[in-house]
Amino acid sequence: MSSTEIIKKAITTFFRHLKDFIIVIIVFAIITGILGSIRSGDSLEILENPLRSLNSRNLMSFTRTRGDSLISFLYSFLKDTIINLLIGANFMAILDLIRGYTYGVGEIKDKITHYYPILIPVAALYTAIVKLLGLIPIIGWIIGIILYFALLFVYFLLEDYPDMEPIEYLKLSYELTKGHKLNLALLWLMVMIIPIVLSIIIVFIFVPSLIYGGGFVLIFLLFLLGLTSIIATSSLFMIATTIYYDNTFEKI
Numbered sequence: 001m002s003s004t005e006i007i008k009k010a011i012t013t014f015f016r017h018l019k020d021f022i023i024v025i026i027v028f029a030i031i032t033g034i035l036g037s038i039r040s041g042d043s044l045e046i047l048e049n050p051l052r053s054l055n056s057r058n059l060m061s062f063t064r065t066r067g068d069s070l071i072s073f074l075y076s077f078l079k080d081t082i083i084n085l086l087i088g089a090n091f092m093a094i095l096d097l098i099r100g101y102t103y104g105v106g107e108i109k110d111k112i113t114h115y116y117p118i119l120i121p122v123a124a125l126y127t128a129i130v131k132l133l134g135l136i137p138i139i140g141w142i143i144g145i146i147l148y149f150a151l152l153f154v155y156f157l158l159e160d161y162p163d164m165e166p167i168e169y170l171k172l173s174y175e176l177t178k179g180h181k182l183n184l185a186l187l188w189l190m191v192m193i194i195p196i197v198l199s200i201i202i203v204f205i206f207v208p209s210l211i212y213g214g215g216f217v218l219i220f221l222l223f224l225l226g227l228t229s230i231i232a233t234s235s236l237f238m239i240a241t242t243i244y245y246d247n248t249f250e251k252i
Contacts, residue, residue: 091242125170
């Protein structure tokens with residue numbers, strides 16, 4: 001199946017289950033918003049006593065001690081692990097959708113409930129690798145981008161082979177994506193970049209009055225359009241990646 005065919009099928013799937021995807025996106029946004037709203041430096045205090053977060057000094061000041069930096073890093077690691085766990089469960093639910101099953105928040109919850117003994121350590125391991133690479137300027141970032149595409153199949157493999165060790169999922173995904181990373185990167189560009197660029201071009205072509213006198217309206221419109229495109233295309237890329245995996249590889 002070509003990239004164009006994959007994208008067409010992804011778009012069809014997205015709009016066919018639009019309500020379910022919108023609900024999932026809203027739930028994810030609420031969860032990540034809650035996680036992101038907790039100040040990393042104040043995280044333990046907030047968990048012990050939520051009212052302490054209302055203190056203006058706690059809201060406006062950030063301590064710089066090594067202990068607080070460690071707490072901040074650990075909280076960031078925990079937060080990202082939870083997010084990656086949710087993303088992984090969503091990938092698994094989308095794989096079921098592509099294979100003819102239902103999709104929604106309930107299905108994602110079921111994935112977490114059923115697979116959490118292996119899903120949690122896999123998400124934690126994935127998060128640890130990404131965060132450690134992020135500490136290395138430039139080279140670490142480049143390797144991180146390559147690993148992003150190399151580890152795209154981790155959660156699909158967890159769905160298909162639930163009895164392996166956490167590190168084995170990463171190794172197998174790395175092996176399976178050999179020769180496919182460029183295709184996945186091109187698929188990402190087609191799904192993520194082109195629609196956003198086209199949406200901005202459409203605004204400038206069809207709403208010329210905003211360009212010359214729109215001011216705040218133009219900025220807000222571009223922001224809203226860009227945000228909508230990012231949210232929609234993120235879901236589309238997850239669907240497209242799932243279709244790519246399901247059509248390229250067969251269970252052993």
